[in-house]
Amino acid sequence: MEEKKKKRMAIIASKGTLDMAYPPLILASTAVAMDVEVGIFFTLYGVDIVNKKKYHSLKVAPIANPAMPSPIPFPNILGVLPGMTAMASMMMKGMIKKINWPSIPELMDVCLESGVRMIACTPTLEMTGVSKNDLLEGVEVAGAAEFLDFALDANISLFV
């Protein structure tokens, strides 16, 4: 009997804001539940998502982010005021909790437990002075070519 080859998804996560940390992880965990082999390549600011010291406190800024929802009409320029980013991040965390979604650390646990392959970009680590010890357990370190080799055989490739 012919064995069906497993589907594969490759995601490049380049953003480190609270809102943009969710799409790669939500898609990855869902795909794994559908028997898809998943690998996420964290590069640039995306590395914050797998950094033990940073992933508890990812932020989202309203400034220059006109898509950010707000309970009251809010001139975007006011986002420069001190405290606005912290407030927006708190608001977003509240919205996420309201729909019963896990926090980023919890979601990372779910992904790692279910076998999502997590790879942090070597040059980014060097550039930002982050060491492998700062990364969550189970996160590999590799460069572009190794990830591209994985992605070349992927059915779905996404850039976030």
Place this chain on the structure above:
Amino acid sequence: MDKSEANVFLDAKGLNCPMPVLKTKKALDTMQPGQILFVEATDKGAKADINAMLKRTGHELLDAGEKDNVFTFFIKKV
């Protein structure tokens, strides 16, 4: 089908996409082939999500229903 025919019960009420699907798959992974999982969910997208997951993983949907805005599923692990 009746709840008494199930071996494992999953309450996914109040959870939003993709949590119902993730928890359903996680529950199935802990079960023996032939066992039946009973799932309850309130997420409107749960029916389509669970069906998509079952299509890809090959487990069998024995029965599905809806009562008082709660969707129910009887899934047999293959």
